[in-house]
Amino acid sequence: MTVVVSWTRKTKTGRELLVMSDSRLSGGKCWDYGPKIFGTGRSDAVIAFAGDTAWSYPLIAQVTSYVESFINLRERVIDFIDVRDKIIRMLNESLSFVSDAADPSLEVPDCEFIFAGYSARKQDFILSRIVFHSKRRKFEIRAAKKINGELLTIIGDKGPLSAISRRISKKVKMHTESDFKLDMVPSEAFFEVLLSRHFREIGGAPQLTKLYQHMNQKHFGVYWPPELRIEEQKIYLRGRELGDFEVLDHPWVFAPSEGKLYWHDFSPGADAVQGAFNELLNRLGEMAHLQGNDLVRDDVEFSA
Secondary structure, X not given: OOEEEEEEEXXXXXXXXXXXXXXXXXXXXXXXXXXXXXXXXXXXXXXXXXXXXXXXXXXXXXXXXXXXXXXXXXXXXXXXXXXXXXXXXXXXXXXXXXXXXXXXXXXXXOEEEEEEEEEOOOOEEEEEEEEEEOOOOEEEEEEOEEEOOEEEEEEEOHHHHHHHHHHHHHHHHOOOOXXXXXXXXXXXXXXXXXXXXXXXXXXXXXXXXXXXXXXXXXXXXXXXXXXXXXXXXXXEEOOEEOOOOOOOXXXXXXXXXXXXXXXXXXXXXXXXXXXXXXXXXXXXXXXXXXXXXXXXXXXXXXXX
């Protein structure tokens, strides 16, 4: 199954919205290879899911197809808020095409979504859950929680969702409301719960996508697994390990154990050079340790 957490935070240059998920699909097996955060056909919005993939994947495909099919939706002529309303209407209309269910329960969508974007009209991020109301038998919008001016919402299986929520609440209670900064606290909580392996429902490499105030989005590669040394870790993008000759369209890779982005050199032979460089630094570090000195970490951190 799934857990997805989304939140906003302040940076040195403005604000951004982050969406983070695990990569596990289940249903008689565990398959740590499933993309769960998707673009919508326009650059200012993303959608993520939790629940039955028999419902989630077809509905997300319809959302993308719907947006891509109309230039006013695709080119952001229509504001994100209005697009959200249109998508809710389209999702509800889709339910009328369900037929021949083997059991009445199969006619009820077992899924929920995070739908996030930037509204040019409001000049702000909009973060919503889309849930199915079983009594009214329709999809509805639920607003995100606000924590000291930032937005937060979580969807997914009850166990990991509750564990992440408890960790965030604990951090909030350690501060007065006015001085608490949400920042990367949800990422830290998500990573702790995922790495604990207490919940069979979640697994695989984390997935990370960001939305910016300039109404664009980026999917980030992730260094994984964290128990390996940094030079031995692989890069995963949306649940899949990158091949030796696959290059991302930007050089930023997320280290979940640190909650930071690092510049990664994707040029040919870079891994071998970086490995030799890291080995040299390790040896220098051992020598410096013997002499009672400290060396600076070899990674260079940037913001992206």
